[in-house]
Amino acid sequence: MFKLITTGYFYADGGxxxxxxxxxxxxxxxxVNERNLCVLAMHAGVVRTDxxxxxxxxxxxxxxxxxxxxxxxxxxxxxxxxxxxxRQAGTDPExxxxxxxxxxxxxxxxxxxxxxxxxxxxxxxPNAIHWVSRAQYECERNPHPLEAxxxxxxxxxxxxxxxxxxxxEAATEPFDSLRIQLYDGHTLGxxxxxxxxxxxxxxxxxxxxxxxxDIIPLASHIVPERIxxxxxxxxxxxxxxxxxxxxxxxxxxxxxxxxxxYTPCSTVKKNGSSYQLRIKN
Numbered sequence: 001m002f003k004l005i006t007t008g009y010f011y012a013d014g015g016x017x018x019x020x021x022x023x024x025x026x027x028x029x030x031x032v033n034e035r036n037l038c039v040l041a042m043h044a045g046v047v048r049t050d051x052x053x054x055x056x057x058x059x060x061x062x063x064x065x066x067x068x069x070x071x072x073x074x075x076x077x078x079x080x081x082x083x084x085x086x087r088q089a090g091t092d093p094e095x096x097x098x099x100x101x102x103x104x105x106x107x108x109x110x111x112x113x114x115x116x117x118x119x120x121x122x123x124x125x126p127n128a129i130h131w132v133s134r135a136q137y138e139c140e141r142n143p144h145p146l147e148a149x150x151x152x153x154x155x156x157x158x159x160x161x162x163x164x165x166x167x168x169e170a171a172t173e174p175f176d177s178l179r180i181q182l183y184d185g186h187t188l189g190x191x192x193x194x195x196x197x198x199x200x201x202x203x204x205x206x207x208x209x210x211x212x213x214d215i216i217p218l219a220s221h222i223v224p225e226r227i228x229x230x231x232x233x234x235x236x237x238x239x240x241x242x243x244x245x246x247x248x249x250x251x252x253x254x255x256x257x258x259x260x261x262y263t264p265c266s267t268v269k270k271n272g273s274s275y276q277l278r279i280k281n
Contacts, residue, residue, distance in 0.1 A: 001048040007060030008079035019229040029220040041261040049177035062111035102213025105150040134167040135189025185237025208253040219263035
């Protein structure tokens, strides 16, 4: 089983999302308002696997930090309580076995921690291992000035204190249904998660769901040259994006675009040196 839960929306500058790419090209594929702001979503991935795991990828910003800097800058709206959304989908937060943070920017991981009735922050998924790369963990602890405001270390601190944080040193397959690979373009040590949903044959790559995080944040970013200005290392972003697109196009895996408010997921087809969306109805 594979499901996306849209946990909310916010605004980001179009120029920031597409970097050096001229607006006349990218604005044809992603809408922008009169203030040059794009609506971005947060799509949390929920996957049940044949080997007994319930995996959540990037649970979103959460509720507790929306009035704090830097969240107030992005004007979050229509945010959803992921616990309630999970219960409506037939899954309790206690059932979750694994949470994957593609990276530790607050809009991807804040929902993993919330305040209890006494106002004390605690893990939302108390029985889950929370996966993040060691490189990204170190970035959060000693951030580059260009991304310092993207981190809220209190979240991982609470998970670490609870013994729920697992640091990934290199590409790995921690269990049969999950493959983790690391990329350094958007931020150091960003995870791309390849998850095999329940019901797939052991070697059936078609049912693999690929979560590239902010390596490919929007469907419009399948054009390799469209690199976000938020990316610390654009050339590495390009290389990592092409590698993931090659894997997706050759295997038929479903790509999840975490921030795309209009096209949350698709497969892709290679056409010469470019890639095309193949939207599933």
